[in-house]
Amino acid sequence: MTPGVRPLIAGNWKMNGTLRDAAALAEGVRAGLEQATGADLLICPPFLHLHVAAASMGWKAVAIGGQDCAAEPNGAHTGDVSAAMLADAGCGYVILGHSERRADRGETDALVRAKAEAVIDAGLIPVVCVGETEAQRDSGQAEAVVAAQLAGSLPDGFPAAKGVVAYEPVWAIGTGRTPTEADIAAMHARMRAELVARFPGEGETLRLLYGGSVKPSNAVAILALPNVDGALVGGASLKAADFLGIAAAVPA
């Protein structure tokens, strides 16, 4: 953790569940909130489940986020959802540039940057994801790849003091594999250095999340690492007890 920075535990529900499931999961998270945690909590349901999750949450105990948004503010963009629509639905955050979108939808750093600008314009906080593939790590390029993604994906107007960046190694997502603690710490130190150089005076307190096979059993060790200011959780965020168990790894 970074001294003086309040950690963020974020759940990315991806494309899972029904409306009923979303309401029950949000309710489960809300009901377990007495569990002590020193972290802010964020859940990111599918678009169609945002409203029911926000309503079930009581709209404020836990922040709500989208998993993506359009780069354009409105207009003739069939099938897209704007940042302003997400704000209207109760969102405070938007995940951008997740590796599944970079891989499945061909999202480039430039598109992620344009989306981040749209999110900032709508008054929301971007959660920008970066991370190397296994081949890139094996060939010793991991830090260079992540540094380039950061440079290309973050707009100059990135609200670094309150913005969020998530390091999610592609090969650790949904696989049960994680980098060593030393590798996570080294990557987060490199990212912090890049961010401080680009956003002096603000990059120091930007929340740097780790994501990729985080679960209650490894959360204490990962969240204790320097420059790890929270977690972006996929599979384990679909069970309220597991998500809250990860949040409980942050000392109250």
Ligand SMILES: O=C(CO)COP(=O)(O)O
């Ligand atoms: O992609 C992730 C969060 O955005 C991580 O997913 P898992 O926690 O399922 O590995």
